[in-house]
Amino acid sequence: MATHSAPPLATAPATAFDAAVHADRWIADYCARSTSADVLCPAADGSVDPAWPAMFAELAMVASDDLGHIRERVQRHAVDIGTGFRIADEPDERPWPVSPVPLLIEAGEWAGIERGVIQRATLMETVIADLYGEGKLVADGHIPAALVTGSPFFLRPMVGLDPPGGRHLDFIAIDLGRGPTGEWRVLADHLRAPAGAGYALENRIAVGRTLGGLQDRLNVQRHAPFFAAFRAGIAAMCKRTDPRIGLLTPGRFNPSYPEQAHLARYLGLLLVEGADLAALEDKVYVRTIGGLKRIDALWRRLDPRLLDPLAFDTHSQIGVPGLIDAYAAGNVVLSNAPGSAVLEAPAFSAFLPNLAKSLLGEDLLLPNIATWWCGQTAAKESVEANFDRLLIGPAFHARPLGMTGGPTAGADITGAARTALLADMANRPQDYVGQELVRLSTMPVVVGDELVPRPFTLRVFAARGGDGEWTVLPGGFARIGEHPDARAAVMGEGIWSADVCVYGAEPVAPVSLLTAADSLQVRRNPGTLPSRVADNFYWLGRYLERGEALLGAIRVMLGNSIDVDGGAGLSPTTVGKLVGLIVGAGSAPHPPSLRRADLTALARTAMEDEAWQSILTLNRHAREIGEGSRDRLSADMVRLLEAPFPTHRGMLERAGSLQRRYAAIAGLSAEHMGRTAAWRFHDLGRRVERAMAMARAIRLFGMPGASPDDLSVLLDLADSQISYRQRYPTGIARVPVIDLVALDPGNPRSLAFSAERIAARLAELPVLSDDEMAEPQQAQATGLQAIVMTATAAALDAETLGDIERRLGAVSDALARRYFLQGAEPLRTSGLTLA
Incomplete structure (x- = not known):
C-alpha cells in the first residue's frame, strides 16, 4: 500500500504523549516481526502511514498499555449490540468476533476499489439480463451453454420475465484479497443472498463505542448514507408511493439470522419468514393480527430455489406458493432477482475478463484470481498439468463426488484422495475449476496482549440508490485468518472480523438514517405485527x-x-x-x-x-x-x-x-x-x-x-x-x-x-x-x-x-x-x- 498523507490530527489531550509512546512501541515491535506484505509496514525504508500511529494512539488512550483489555472491551460492545452468528449443526449462537484494530484504507486507494466494484456490478447486471433475456452471449459463443444450463443457480422459470423495476441486481457483495505488493483482486462474488453488511455496521458501532475519537481524528467515512440509499433504491422500484418493505429471512437457524434482525431493525424493514406471507390474486400479503396487509418488496435472504414451491423446489416448506406469479405480474419486488446467482459460480470467473472487454469495452479494474473451468478441454488439460500449483475447487459451489472438503491446494491432495479426485475430474470435468493460489497481505490483530500479523480478506458491498445508480459502502468488513499462512486457500472463513475505515483529509459530514426534523408525520402506531x-x-x-x-x-x-x-x-x-x-x-x-x-x-x-x-x-x-x-x-x-x-x-x-x-x-x-x-x-x-x-x-x-x-x-x-x-x-x-x-x-x-x-x-x-x-x-x-x-x-x-x-x-x-x-x-x- 502506498504511503499517504494523514489528515491533520486534532489538538491532543494532556495524556496524548504517553499514548503516542505506546503506539510507536507497538508499531515498532510489530513491524520487526511482520513482512513487506503487511498493510501497516509495507515500506522498505521502515516508514509508516501516519494514520496508523494516530489510530493506535486512540487505542492507547483507552487501554494504556494493555492490548488484551481493549480486545475484551470491543468484544463486550459487540455482545451488548447482540451481534452473533451460528455454525451449521451447532445448537447455540456464537458471539461475533471483532478485532479492536480496524483496517485503514486511504480515500484515494478506496476510490479505485469503488470504481472497480461499480464496474463489476454493471457488468454482472448486463450479463444476467442477457442470460434471462435474449441469450445472445451464449448464442454468439461468449459463454458456453453448459456453463449456464449446468449450473444449479440457473433458474429456467425466470427466463423471459422482466423484473419489477427493470433490474436483476440491487445489492451485491464481493470478496477482495490484497496481494503482497498492494494490488486488490476479486476472490468471490455473492449475489444469491449477500451476507455481512449488518456485521460491517455492527463492527463500526462496536469499534466506534471504544474509539470514539477516531471518527473525527481520521475523517472516517460513514456507513449511514449507503444504507439510506439502498432503502431508497428498493422503495423506488415499488408501485405504491408508501410501500411496505420486508426482509425475507429463512428463520432463526440461518447462520446470519442475528445480522438479518439487526439490519431489519436498523433499516425499518419488516422481518418476515415465508409462513408470514401469502400470495393472492398475483399480489403478496403479510399475515398480521389486523388481517392480510399488502407487501410491495422483499429483500430476500432466502435461497431462491426455496422461494416458491410452485415455481422451483416443490419440497420447500419455507417458501411462498404463488410468489413468482406475483413477481411476474410486477406486483412485488424481489431483491436480488431469483436466478441472479448464476454468476456467483466460481466457474464464471474464467469468462468475466473477456466479457468486460466485449460488453464494456474495457478491462476489469479489479481483476479476478486466474480461473480455469475444466468444462473446456484446453482449460482441463492446463489444470491437470499444473495441478500442484493451483487451488482445486468446485465449479458451482456444490461439492463434487471427488472432493471430500472445500477448495484445496492441489499439492495438498495426495494418495487415495488425489486418485479419486482425478478420476472424477475425468468423468465430470465440468464440476471442477482450477484457480491460482493467492498470497494475501497481512494486518495487525491482537492475540493475547500483543499485535501479530494475520492474513485477511475484505468483503465490500454495493447497492442501488433511489436514482438506480450503484453506491458502495465505504469500508465493508475484513475477515482475518487464524494462522499466519497467507494463502487464501487455507484461510477458510477466518476467526476474527475487523472494521474497515476509509479515511482522508476532507471532513466527513455527520450523517445518519435519522430523517430531517419535521419531515415525517408523527404517528403512534408502531407498525404491522405479523x-x-x-x-x-x-x-x-x-x-x-x-x-x-x-x-x-x-x-x-x-x-x-x-x-x-x-x-x-x-x-x-x-x-x-x-x-x-x-x-x-x-x-x-x-x-x-x-x-x-x-x-x-x-x-x-x-x-x-x-x-x-x-x-x-x-x-x-x-x-x-x-x-x-x-x-x-x-x-x-x-x-x-x-x-x-x-x-x-x-x-x-x-x-x-x-x-x-x-x-x-x-x-x-x-x-x-x-x-x-x-x-x-x-x-x-x-x-x-x-x-x-x-x-x-x-x-x-x-x-x-x-x-x-x-x-x-x-x-x-x-x-x-x-x-x-x-x-x-x-x-x-x-x-x-x-x-x-x-x-x-x-x-x-x-x-x-x-x-x-x-x-x-x-x-x-x-x-x-x-x-x-x-x-x-x-x-x-x-x-x-x-x-x-x-x-x-x-x-x-x-x-x-x-x-x-x-x-x-x-x-x-x-x-x-x-x-x-x-x-x-x-x-x-x-x-x-x-x-
Whole structure:
C-alpha cells in the first residue's frame, strides 16, 4: 500500500504523549516481526502511514498499555449490540468476533476499489439480463451453454420475465484479497443472498463505542448514507408511493439470522419468514393480527430455489406458493432477482475478463484470481498439468463426488484422495475449476496482549440508490485468518472480523438514517405485527410464566417459605399435593417416596432434566422464541433469555438465581417494553398461564377442609404471604385466603386481576368488522370475567374452578384462531382485511 498523507490530527489531550509512546512501541515491535506484505509496514525504508500511529494512539488512550483489555472491551460492545452468528449443526449462537484494530484504507486507494466494484456490478447486471433475456452471449459463443444450463443457480422459470423495476441486481457483495505488493483482486462474488453488511455496521458501532475519537481524528467515512440509499433504491422500484418493505429471512437457524434482525431493525424493514406471507390474486400479503396487509418488496435472504414451491423446489416448506406469479405480474419486488446467482459460480470467473472487454469495452479494474473451468478441454488439460500449483475447487459451489472438503491446494491432495479426485475430474470435468493460489497481505490483530500479523480478506458491498445508480459502502468488513499462512486457500472463513475505515483529509459530514426534523408525520402506531410474531410473544409470556410457577412450587417443596413452620415441616399430605402439582405439569416422574432425598431428586429433574417439561426445557423454549424475535426485543432481554442455566451447588441457590432472572425479565417487560400489540400478546400469555396455574393451585390447596399447611402453600404459590399477614395478622383461614388469591382485583396474582387484564388486552387488539359486535375471543373473555367477578370466596368450589380453567383454554384457542394466521385456511376466511 502506498504511503499517504494523514489528515491533520486534532489538538491532543494532556495524556496524548504517553499514548503516542505506546503506539510507536507497538508499531515498532510489530513491524520487526511482520513482512513487506503487511498493510501497516509495507515500506522498505521502515516508514509508516501516519494514520496508523494516530489510530493506535486512540487505542492507547483507552487501554494504556494493555492490548488484551481493549480486545475484551470491543468484544463486550459487540455482545451488548447482540451481534452473533451460528455454525451449521451447532445448537447455540456464537458471539461475533471483532478485532479492536480496524483496517485503514486511504480515500484515494478506496476510490479505485469503488470504481472497480461499480464496474463489476454493471457488468454482472448486463450479463444476467442477457442470460434471462435474449441469450445472445451464449448464442454468439461468449459463454458456453453448459456453463449456464449446468449450473444449479440457473433458474429456467425466470427466463423471459422482466423484473419489477427493470433490474436483476440491487445489492451485491464481493470478496477482495490484497496481494503482497498492494494490488486488490476479486476472490468471490455473492449475489444469491449477500451476507455481512449488518456485521460491517455492527463492527463500526462496536469499534466506534471504544474509539470514539477516531471518527473525527481520521475523517472516517460513514456507513449511514449507503444504507439510506439502498432503502431508497428498493422503495423506488415499488408501485405504491408508501410501500411496505420486508426482509425475507429463512428463520432463526440461518447462520446470519442475528445480522438479518439487526439490519431489519436498523433499516425499518419488516422481518418476515415465508409462513408470514401469502400470495393472492398475483399480489403478496403479510399475515398480521389486523388481517392480510399488502407487501410491495422483499429483500430476500432466502435461497431462491426455496422461494416458491410452485415455481422451483416443490419440497420447500419455507417458501411462498404463488410468489413468482406475483413477481411476474410486477406486483412485488424481489431483491436480488431469483436466478441472479448464476454468476456467483466460481466457474464464471474464467469468462468475466473477456466479457468486460466485449460488453464494456474495457478491462476489469479489479481483476479476478486466474480461473480455469475444466468444462473446456484446453482449460482441463492446463489444470491437470499444473495441478500442484493451483487451488482445486468446485465449479458451482456444490461439492463434487471427488472432493471430500472445500477448495484445496492441489499439492495438498495426495494418495487415495488425489486418485479419486482425478478420476472424477475425468468423468465430470465440468464440476471442477482450477484457480491460482493467492498470497494475501497481512494486518495487525491482537492475540493475547500483543499485535501479530494475520492474513485477511475484505468483503465490500454495493447497492442501488433511489436514482438506480450503484453506491458502495465505504469500508465493508475484513475477515482475518487464524494462522499466519497467507494463502487464501487455507484461510477458510477466518476467526476474527475487523472494521474497515476509509479515511482522508476532507471532513466527513455527520450523517445518519435519522430523517430531517419535521419531515415525517408523527404517528403512534408502531407498525404491522405479523401473526407469527404475535404467536411468539404470546408463548414467550406463557413459557416464562409457566417456568416461574413451576419454580415457585419447587422452592416451596424444598423449604423456602417465609413461614417459620413451612417447608421441611409441611405435612406429608401437603407435600404430596405439591408433588402432584409438579408431576402433573409433566416436569418429572412421581418419586418413590416423600423422603427428603427423593424430593430433592424430583426437584432436580423438574429443574434441569431436558427429557421432561422442566424449567430448563421451558427456558429453552423461551430462548428460542427470543432468538427468533431479535428485531423486537432489547439486547438486555435477549441476554437474560440466553443466559446459561445456573450451576450453583445447592438446589435452593440455583432456584434463587432463576427466580431473580425471572424477576428481571418481568421487570423489563413491565417497565421497558412499549405498550404495543407485541407487548399485549406477551402480557396475554402471562395472564392466561398465571390464571390457569392459580386455578389449579386453588383446587389443590384451597378447597373446604384445607389444612393450615395447604393454605400457607397456596399463599406461597400466589406470592401473597406478606399481603395476607398485613391484612389478617391474627391467623390463617380458608375464606380470606381464597378471597385474596382468587377474587381480589388488586392482587396481581389473583384470578380476578388476570381475568380483567385478559379482557382489557383483547379489547385493545384490532378487530375485523365494524359492527361493534364482540369477536369470539372477546366474548369468551367477557364470560370468564363475569364468572370470576360474581363468585364469592365461600362458594368457590372445584367445579367452578374447573370451569374457569376450561374457559381460559377456550380464550386461548379463540385468540389463536383469530390472530395466529397460519396455513391456507385463513386465506379463505371472510372479513380478513386486505390493505
